[in-house]
Amino acid sequence: MSAVAEPARLAHRRRLPGGIGRWVGTGLGGVIVGAAVLVALLAPWIVPHDPFAQDLPKRLLPPFWMDGYDGIHVFGTDQLGRDYLSRLIYGARISMLIGVSTVVTSGLIGITLGVVGGYAGGRVDDAVLFAITTRLSIPVVLVALAVVGLFGSSLSLLALTLGLLLWDRFAVVARSTTMQVRQLDYVAAAWCAGCSRVHILLREVLPNIASHLAVVATLEMALAILLEAALSFLGLGVPPPLPSWGLMIAEAKGYMFFTPWVIMIPGVALFVLVFGINLLGDGLRDLLGARADP
Amino acid sequence: MTADSVAAVAPAAATPAIDIRAVRRIFRVRDAGRVWDADRAVVAVDDVSLTVPAGGVLGVVGESGCGKSTLARMILGLLAPTAGEIRVAGRHLATLDRRARAALIQPVFQDPYASLNPRRRVGDIVALPLVAHGQITRRDIAARVAEMLTRVGLAPELARRLPGELSGGQRQRVAIARALVLKPSIVVCDEPTSALDVSVQAQILNLLAELRRELNLTYLFISHNLAVVEHVASEVAVMYLGRIVERADTETLFRAPRHPYTKALLASVLTPEPGLGVPDVGLGDTLPDPTAIPAGCRFHPRCPVALEKCRSIAPPVVDGVECHLA
Amino acid sequence: MTEALLEVDRLRVEFGDEVAAVRGASLTVARGEVHCLVGESGCGKSVLALAVMNLLARRGRRAAERLRFAGRDLLALPDRAMARLRGDRLAMIFQEPTTSLNPAYTVGSQMIEVLRRHRGAPRAVARDRAVELLGRVGITAPGMRLGQFPHQLSGGLRQRVMIAMALMCEPDLLIADEPTTALDVTVQAQILRLLAGLQRDLGLGILLITHDLGLVARVAHRVSVMYAGEIVESAPTAALFAAPRHPYTRGLLACVPVPGKVRRDQPLGAIPGVVPRLMPGFQGCAFRARCGHAAPECASAVPRRPAGATHDYLCRLPADWVRLEPAA
């Protein structure tokens, strides 16, 4: 064949950004997130022991890589003798639940506000902008703590609170990308073609900002998981005896100078999950050519 | 006799395709990042009236920022005029519902990269006006899309492609197909070839001319390129800082321009004739600023023949020319 | 014969293994001449200029038989020495005056740093030179303009500042890449008159890159027509417009609507198809897919034919084919 490339074809083929390293990173992120989803879904069937069953004589048993491993509790036991691996698996469930529900709630609020403000402009947009600024001025951790402190801790309250607090980045990104897309001529052409506003928003604008929003979703999910852990660590998140990773670290804190692995195991789990979500988000950002900065 | 009585008496053929009365558009702008500043008013289009007869081609020329695109967007219904009224085929644009408007008037924009939704297939893009119009079966839509694509010189198989797979010229053909699929009578072409290479520009201009003859279309053709306008338009309106300063049929305007600005514009057209050198347009280095329109004749700060009265007294319009000296 | 200022011989530029942007282009700019390089978007004309300046993007690779400026071999010049040459003997201005000036600094500071860098001139001397040059490019109240930021100037004024800045060290050659494309027509005429005047008064050589044949006809001494990375025809301006030989040049000229020349309601001449992007290793004439005179032999190496002492073109057709076959 000749070496003439059809110009259009060439323009369409996107150069792989970042090379092999980027693909490895994205793949690793995908594997971590996929594994976490599986573990969370299958938790009741894959736990080796009852995560809530206490066995006080078997307190603080070391994990398999340390001397004194008993051959039964792979990651050892906690200060009440509960199987650490089983609690870790149930903890993944809590993290994923909080992550997903927060993203759904905050995504709905933020995307609606951002798209409407960005598309309508004028006073509507001023109102949206004011809402965003107000929200940003609220210290999230403190308000979430106060809400839980006031109404008592429960998993659903925590999920709802975080969802109502973490929509700002969705709104900012949805607003700025909508404003960009809105002034493109294909939106004008759709208007001239007789399309309704709803059609234009759903069919012309949303598909073209979706990639940016997908990246924001990963960032927010990671943030929500970290916040839940932090709140639980402070004792005002998920109530005991639920095995939130943050709560596990808090409960183990008193023993950490003698048996450091009790905080290492849930901490590493938390780090790896959040790292995986962020890796996936980073990969998405590059593959879709999206951006998540305001 | 008022326009209404004309429309009542004469058959549709005598109704102008586009009829604009005293249209004005003011934008409120705020400097970026300066929330504490008050908005400033920018008069983009100032008291413009014009008509385009059915089947005619009105070329609108002028430099960037003169208001020609704002005018086009008002006629397309994308922007509401601040004052004045716009009629399309004898009907008030403001009272038309979106489907009726779409069936009458359609756009072709400048940048074929921004005017096609990158996430939709070519077939869906061309079908959009038909889908929005409703009452047409899917099979009919597919047939009309294929017919339209062929008509603008594209293979019907391209319907399955995404815009990203097409060249600039092909994209502009898709945009033209979308504009014509509802069989409108008026097409507003806003700089339709400015983003294209000369060889492709010629293809698109030829296509637009062909389609106009066959479908008996009316064009409002906006361009900054006088050579292109001379080639396609039957009448020309020259805009300067939001006003039409000269209006004439194409031959008269190019043979005997009367407004000093039109003369300068014509003088700056560089035809491929070696040895003529670059003309001196004599406009000085002040440039028009739509946020600070001068008193009197708005062209006087750049005008090489301005008189004292041009500084303070707004010029009258005589035979379509807005100038004290015409 | 006049002295050759810039000699480019069989320059090749490739970006990775995917695109050959310039494929053996040759041209010579004489001292004090306006040489126009004309072609459609993507033909490689800007890449050629950037390759001469050694300003290619990091993935760009250049190679040539010869690349000489004022007798110096640019290919052998180390990067540091090349940087010393740029802005001094060899200046360049760009298409977008709006984005080509740094928004964070005043016009004056951006002009002054050129003279300070290349001549080590004291600030006051550099400032005087900047004022003088701003006046020279037709800017009124140059002293006041020096203290202004780029956003306070119009597009036409910014391009004049760019030109003045390029002249700070009295260069021998100015490369101007589509300097008027972003400007209004009336401003374009002013800028072109300015460039033509500078060439005349200062004996400045100009390599002017454009897609506008009208502009070429009015300002160029010599024209090189570029297509798909090659110079397909090169001639003195009058000769090129009087008797273009390459089918692409002829097609391009037929495409341009000329007021008073082309009748309305008659189609313009058009070149069918689109410009191809060529991979490294492409053989034969790049225009053959769009050419009405293509023959099987066009797929193999095409000869460069003379059509006079300083006129040559890249085509299988003999020099007298134009007379044999009058323009359609």
Place this chain on the structure above:
Amino acid sequence: MIRRAYGLDQPVIVQFGNWVAKAAVGDFGESYFFKQRVSELIGARLPITLTLGLVGLAIAAVVSIPLGVLAAVRESTAIDRAVQVVALIGQAMPSFWLGLILMIVFGIKLAWLPVSGTGTWQHYVMPGIVLAFSAIPALTRLTRSGMIQALASDYIRTARAKGLSSGSILIKHALRNAAIPVVAIATVQLGFMLGGSIVIETVFALHGVGFLAWESIGKNDFPVVQAVVLVLALIYVGLTLLADMINAVLDPRLRSA
């Protein structure tokens, strides 16, 4: 009786209105637990939190700006990837956990730094580092993307065509423009860091307003909590205004019309 003394028998909206009216003149009422004016409590604790925030921001800036510049200059190379991985690690690190780890290593194993408390400058080192971790990813990415954008801009091409030295191109022409968004975000980031300091102050028992708020929530001492939320929100608003002003100084386009 106690309910009436604190006005708690009135409708919520009236309570809130009263509180806002008093807060506007700097009167946040009295703490239920500490039996002390809330404004005095906060006034005593705020300097500690502000010090922690500024230390954190300083560490973050010193680390992330050079990293971001380096990554941009070496875009799409192994160095760039490494910097981005560092940013990802920072983003994924739970701050309270990092605090505990630092305590084990530097406080107990190496015994270089105090584990908790407020007394000396050493008390701010570990909390400062942990707090910096929360800002480093954002600042590094922003510096990197700002520099990449600046380096790809037309005015950098002009600077190269003018033959300027690479140092002048990088620092004077590119970094100056890339700094505009970085400085603005860094200012706002300080607001977020103050809000986030509650976790770190609690971990290190650093007696700032965050620690105060945490104690008060545990004791249902709501006048204090309300006041801390309001003070942090006001500081955030003040910082956004400051960011706007800094932007106006750095970007001539915003300075004059």
